[in-house]
Amino acid sequence: MKSILMLMAGAMAAGSVVAAQAATHLTVYQDPNCGCCTGWVKHMESAGFAVTSIKTADVAQHKNRLGVPSQLSSCHTAIIAASGQIVEGHVPANVVNKLLAQPTVKGVAAPGMPANAPGMGALDGNLVTVDFNGREFSRD
Numbered sequence: 001m002k003s004i005l006m007l008m009a010g011a012m013a014a015g016s017v018v019a020a021q022a023a024t025h026l027t028v029y030q031d032p033n034c035g036c037c038t039g040w041v042k043h044m045e046s047a048g049f050a051v052t053s054i055k056t057a058d059v060a061q062h063k064n065r066l067g068v069p070s071q072l073s074s075c076h077t078a079i080i081a082a083s084g085q086i087v088e089g090h091v092p093a094n095v096v097n098k099l100l101a102q103p104t105v106k107g108v109a110a111p112g113m114p115a116n117a118p119g120m121g122a123l124d125g126n127l128v129t130v131d132f133n134g135r136e137f138s139r140d
Contacts, residue, residue: 024100025050026087029062030076037076039119040090044078047093051078063088069132072109086132090117095129095138107132 026044030037032055041051056062063070063077066086074089085099086107099108108129110117116124123140131137 024048024096025052025081026078026096027052027054027081028076028078029054029056029059031055031057031059034075036090036113036119040076040117041119043118044093044096049093049096066107067132068107068109069134072111072130072132072134074109074111075113090114090119090127091129092118092123092127092138092140095140098138105131105137108137 026049028037028041028051030041030053038053041053044051059075059077063073066077066079068077068086068088072088076089078087079085080087080096080100083100083103085103085105087096087099088107088109089112090110091108095108099105108131110127110129113120114127115121116127125140127140128136129138129140
């Protein structure tokens with residue numbers, strides 16, 4: 001009986017993690033002609049995130065409004081609805097989950113157009129994401 005209760009508790013906990021992630025909504029601002037941005041959106045959706053994509057010719061306006069440091073800029077910018085945290089560029093879904101677990105971190109970035117990032121190419125263990133202070137946040 002005790003093992004059944006433990007299994008049920010474990011299943012409920014796992015289910016709540018999946019439900020929480022599935023409920024995580026991002027709004028991404030991207031250029032209407034950017035295929036790699038669309039690839040990143042698909043990556044995030046396949047990882048269980050809900051994504052609203054706003055196609056705009058003035059992505060820079062949104063970067064400025066959201067406080068993205070210019071030296072960390074990439075081709076698209078997303079905001080996490082529940083926390084207000086910012087995801088700049090081709091940041092992998094597992095790093096966004098890590099960001100969500102650290103609510104004091106304002107945002108993370110994969111600066112530029114890294115070839116080894118979701119929407120650009122396969123992760124190879126060498127993609128470095130940084131927080132908005134420029135410190136390494138993750139290596140994937």
